[in-house]
Amino acid sequence: SIDIGGTLAKVVLFQPRSAPPADGQSPELDLGPHGSDVFGMDQLELSVYSHELRGNLHFFVFETRHVSDVLAFMSQHWSRPDGTDGADQRPMIVLRATGGGAYKHADEFRRAGVMLDLVDEMSAMVAGLGFLLKRIPGELFKVDVNAGGQWTPLATPAACAQLARNYVSVESPPSSYLYVSIGSGVSILEVHSGSTEGALRYRRVGGSSVGGSTFWGLVRLLTSCSTS
Known part of the structure; x- marks a missing residue:
């Protein structure tokens, strides 16, 4: 695929x-x-x-x-x-x-x-994430932000590395969650488990055309880079 x-x-x-x-x-x-x-x-x-x-x-x-x-x-x-x-x-x-x-x-x-x-792209995204969360061990974790100090958007790389060491494994996926997909653009989906085993309900609640492609464009304008 x-x-x-x-x-x-x-x-x-x-x-x-x-x-x-x-x-x-x-x-x-x-x-x-x-x-x-x-x-x-x-x-x-x-x-x-x-x-x-x-x-x-x-x-x-x-x-x-x-x-x-x-x-x-x-x-x-x-x-x-x-x-x-x-x-x-x-x-x-x-x-x-x-x-x-x-x-x-x-x-x-x-x-x-x-x-x-x-x-449909959104359906594929939700189904794929559901497969990873339920069938592939080690894909689901949460971060204890208080264990290594409070994280802020201006955190240093060293602080982020310290935070990464505070990953906590989660055994079972949540029944409801927000799915944020950051690609060329950004999509935010609200996902809920359905009444049938494995079924998921979702709706798009937000997003932006500003994403990875915008970052690539800015890098190209600010530097002499023309390839990845």
Whole structure:
């Protein structure tokens, strides 16, 4: 699946595995002889084994402006099992997708032999967070702000580092919470557990167009940097 945002695109690859990797080892990813050309280790952010899914989840991040390079790779190297190449000669690959860029680049993906199954971005965000909170250990914590002194927006890096050592693990997710998503823009969602197990109700209560893309733009104006 893929989330194509205004600045970054996030990809999740799932590989079925009958057993988790050995203790202390990260799951390995093998995309074949050409896989590292696009999804190289410099883009690989995280790999985890999911006992519930019985397989490995691999997470990638790359700049949305490079999506054409990814499409060229898919069109050139992903072929049918019988070895026939070419996007127009193989069955369509169906890829779950969300984000504004998924609508913008849908035709390009189709020409590369990939049909995007579009999902509402807010629904995907809430469902994904619900999965992490309930199924992936160590994802939920709170901060004891009083243990290391009161935090303020003007806190020094050293004070923030001290505060980070006061993380307290939370065993079960809250039934209601505010979900703040900070990407190219900012969205604030009010989320409540539904009456059915695993169901979540939500509504957008606020947000701003000022987010990560604004920060990148200011950095570029204030410095000579032109890439990440």
